[in-house]
Amino acid sequence: MNIGDVAARSGLPAKxxxxxxxxxxxxxxxxxxxxRAFREQDLHKLAFLGRARGLGFSIEDCRNLLHLYEDETRxxxxxxxxxxxHLDEIDEKIANLREMRDTLSDLVRCCAGDERPDCPILESLGSAPGKA
Incomplete structure (x- = not known):
């Protein structure tokens, strides 16, 4: 298979x-x-990589997972x-996003959103770190 064929079959861009x-x-x-002359095993590896990257695994994690996939003694x-x-990292990111959302939600709720110039959102963004 050429790169166009394997791209179409794997769902990955040629780049x-x-x-x-x-x-x-x-x-x-x-x-x-x-x-390039791709074989079925190359297509299978590319599909594997596409699924792993779709789950957010890093390139290095993908390299390790692919190695383990090919290792019958794993x-x-x-x-x-x-x-x-990786799951622990995702959980940490979710917790951080929830904290960001809660903070921003509080700021939006506190802002009158009217014609007055005072705005708690801008005040918070302009304050020293840790004083939001």
Whole structure:
């Protein structure tokens, strides 16, 4: 398969596929004319990477997961550790977003939103850190 074919079948843009090749996540064969010649196993790796990136795994996590996927001597504990760490990061981001939302919600509620110039939103944004 050429890069267009594998892009269509994997759902990944050709630019992303080239990037994955550049960083060594996939290594397609080359035709005598120098064009990439993707095999089914390359397509499978690209689909795997697309799903993992869709779940927010970092490139390094994807590299490790792909290595474990190909390692028949792996333990599921190794895979779970990577996934659990990522889940913990997601939970932390959600908590931070909730805190941001609560703060902003309070500021919006406190702002009269009228013709007067005083605005608690701007006052908060202009205050020293930690004094919101």
């Amino acid at each position: 992303t596929i080239r990037y994955y090749e550049d960083i060594g996540l996939v290594r397609p064969q080359r035709d005598p004319n120098g064009y 333990t599921s504990a190794e895979v779970k550790d990577i996934a659990q760490h």
